[in-house]
Amino acid sequence: MNAQNNTQLETPRRLIPSSGEDARRQVQARRQRIVVNILRVLVSVIFLSAWEFASRAQWIDPFFFGQPSDVVIQIWTWIIRGTAQGPLWEQIAVTLEETVLGFLIGVVFGIILGIALGRSQILADVFGPYIKAANSIPRVVLGSIFIIWLGLGLPSKVALAVVLVFFVVFFNAFQGVREVDRNLIANARILGASPRQLSTDVILPSALTWIIASLHTSFGFALVGAIVGEYLGAVHGIGLMIATAQGTFNPNGVFAAMVILAVVALLAEALVTLIENRLIKWRPQPVSDISF
Amino acid sequence: MKSNHSSPALELYSVTKRFPTSNGQPYTALHDLNLNVRTGEFLAIVGPTGSGKSTTLTLMAGLEPPSVGEVRVHSEPLRGLNPYVGYMFQNDAVFPWKNVLENVAAGPLFRHVPRDQAHVSARDWIQRVGLEGFEGYYPHQLSGGMRKRVALAQTLIHQPEILLMDEPFSALDVQTRALMEDELLAMWTTLSATTVFVTHDLEEAIALADRVCVLTAGPATVKGIYEIDLPRPRHVAEVRFEPRFVELYHEIWEDLRHEVMISYERTKQHTT
Numbered sequence: 001m002n003a004q005n006n007t008q009l010e011t012p013r014r015l016i017p018s019s020g021e022d023a024r025r026q027v028q029a030r031r032q033r034i035v036v037n038i039l040r041v042l043v044s045v046i047f048l049s050a051w052e053f054a055s056r057a058q059w060i061d062p063f064f065f066g067q068p069s070d071v072v073i074q075i076w077t078w079i080i081r082g083t084a085q086g087p088l089w090e091q092i093a094v095t096l097e098e099t100v101l102g103f104l105i106g107v108v109f110g111i112i113l114g115i116a117l118g119r120s121q122i123l124a125d126v127f128g129p130y131i132k133a134a135n136s137i138p139r140v141v142l143g144s145i146f147i148i149w150l151g152l153g154l155p156s157k158v159a160l161a162v163v164l165v166f167f168v169v170f171f172n173a174f175q176g177v178r179e180v181d182r183n184l185i186a187n188a189r190i191l192g193a194s195p196r197q198l199s200t201d202v203i204l205p206s207a208l209t210w211i212i213a214s215l216h217t218s219f220g221f222a223l224v225g226a227i228v229g230e231y232l233g234a235v236h237g238i239g240l241m242i243a244t245a246q247g248t249f250n251p252n253g254v255f256a257a258m259v260i261l262a263v264v265a266l267l268a269e270a271l272v273t274l275i276e277n278r279l280i281k282w283r284p285q286p287v288s289d290i291s292f
Numbered sequence: 293m294k295s296n297h298s299s300p301a302l303e304l305y306s307v308t309k310r311f312p313t314s315n316g317q318p319y320t321a322l323h324d325l326n327l328n329v330r331t332g333e334f335l336a337i338v339g340p341t342g343s344g345k346s347t348t349l350t351l352m353a354g355l356e357p358p359s360v361g362e363v364r365v366h367s368e369p370l371r372g373l374n375p376y377v378g379y380m381f382q383n384d385a386v387f388p389w390k391n392v393l394e395n396v397a398a399g400p401l402f403r404h405v406p407r408d409q410a411h412v413s414a415r416d417w418i419q420r421v422g423l424e425g426f427e428g429y430y431p432h433q434l435s436g437g438m439r440k441r442v443a444l445a446q447t448l449i450h451q452p453e454i455l456l457m458d459e460p461f462s463a464l465d466v467q468t469r470a471l472m473e474d475e476l477l478a479m480w481t482t483l484s485a486t487t488v489f490v491t492h493d494l495e496e497a498i499a500l501a502d503r504v505c506v507l508t509a510g511p512a513t514v515k516g517i518y519e520i521d522l523p524r525p526r527h528v529a530e531v532r533f534e535p536r537f538v539e540l541y542h543e544i545w546e547d548l549r550h551e552v553m554i555s556y557e558r559t560k561q562h563t564t
């Protein structure tokens with residue numbers, strides 16, 4: 001029952017030679033991972049070659065469908081010479097700024113209001129119907145209103161991203177609060193927690209699992225908000241690049257912007273996962289490790 | 293024996309507790325229950341499962357108000373939380389996102405004790421319950437018995453005047469359990485806390501307590517209260533073999549068995 005015992009148990013394990021069932025399973029798992037990776041690469045190679053070939057052979061019209069090599073050239077041109085609106089990195093920076101700002105503001109409001117309504121029956125009863133009604137509006141249409149109100153600059157995009165992010169985080173935080181173990185609350189109260197300490201020390205950490213699950217989706221939503229906002233009217237950003245490419249009938253430009261977006265989104269996703277592992281290090285390892 | 297029989301620490305005065313249920317008819321868990329807990333005593337409560345033992349503790353802690361009747365603490369009617377109690381819950385109630393040290397220090401930190409000071413006394417209590425070396429572990433990395441020790445340290449760090457314990461050792465194996473019972477008795481002697489200890493194990497109740505209270509099958513009232521006149525200090529593993537222990541056991545078991553049978557017949561009717 002003490003640390004000594006524990007370390008003693010640990011040491012001999014390392015001396016066990018790596019053979020037997022465990023070791024075999026490890027080798028097998030590694031082999032499977034390699035096979036999966038090869039297959040993954042193969043899928044994209046086949047798809048892209050087929051596309052390239054089909055458009056070179058004029059089976060599909062490259063004017064409408066573009067072709068992978070031109071997409072790459074388009075990206076390269078943007079990198080070297082910049083886009084119609086200015087240097088490429090500037091467009092990415094603008095879109096990222098809008099996304100991150102919208103994400104952060106939406107998350108903070110979502111968490112605060114989710115916890116407030118989750119904790120207070122009166123607030124939940126009064127505001128519940130309004131939030132449900134607001135949630136049923138297809139929120140992308142608000143983009144036009146925001147551009148009228150806030151202009152073509154950054155605020156209108158941030159506002160759209162906030163609106164998209166808010167509801168996702170809000171509903172998760174709200175549910176998370178409702179699911180808190182009554183026992184833990186009773187225990188904290190007995191141990192002397194004030195209502196505020198209950199919120200910050202018990203309810204928030206315990207709802208965090210729910211909230212963090214929503215962060216993955218909501219970062220995606222923030223990006224959608226920023227892009228759609230730019231698409232509807234802007235002076236900078238990846239969304240505007242797509243709109244411009246569309247206006248000049250340049251499918252390669254649209255695809256190139258999509259590739260850039262995908263890279264940005266994947267990087268952001270990795271960042272959120274990193275934060276997640278940081279925040280809930282107390283959780284046991286998930287049982288299965290099926291993942292994408 | 294140390295007891296100040298003059299004023300009770302806790303009184304339940306004709307307490308009835310009803311819970312709302314989904315079928316509309318309230319469920320009566322406690323009915324007209326009268327119980328005095330003497331200052332400094334070790335009172336064990338036994339009763340069949342579902343009789344209302346945990347509910348009784350919840351009322352004593354002030355987590356729930358009685359539907360009828362009154363809970364009194366030092367002769368004052370209790371409103372809201374009982375500030376004198378420490379409560380070890382029947383189910384795991386340690387915070388899964390805090391490690392052992394943070395869990396044990398939680399109480400003092402809630403009460404605005406400076407962090408260094410809270411950590412010092414937390415380490416002291418971690419050592420007393422035999423968990424040194426595990427300060428950085430999270431609850432999911434501990435065994436069930438170790439989590440109970442964390443809960444014990446978390447509760448005792450306040451040195452509560454009244455200690456409520458709800459089947460704290462029921463999940464432990466027999467040997468660990470005897471060890472922890474002895475430790476509890478030792479701590480009870482030094483802390484001189486009034487202790488209410490819920491268990492469904494009559495042997496455990498007699499071995500530990502000054503008095504054993506038997507509850508009826510739900511709705512619970514007090515069926516009987518027995519003075520346990522076994523000498524202290526007691527050694528739980530040995531006291532079980534004393535003739536007086538066996539005598540008391542038979543006497544109380546007659547009462548308890550009757551209630552257990554009633555409760556058992558009920559559940560059988562439910563399932564068939």
Ligand SMILES: Nc1ncnc2c1ncn2[C@@H]1O[C@H](COP(=O)(O)OP(=O)(O)OP(=O)(O)O)[C@@H](O)[C@H]1O
Pocket residue numbers: 311312313319320321339340341342343344345346347348382492510
């Ligand atoms: N919050 C609640 N709402 C509705 N019914 C409840 C509630 N809490 C307890 N009860 C009911 O009250 C009765 C007594 O419950 P209690 O938990 O006090 O029993 P117990 O004696 O502690 O049982 P056990 O030995 O199994 O722990 C049970 O029938 C239970 O269903």
Ligand SMILES: [Mg+2]
Pocket residue numbers: 345346347382458
């Ligand atoms: Mg119980």
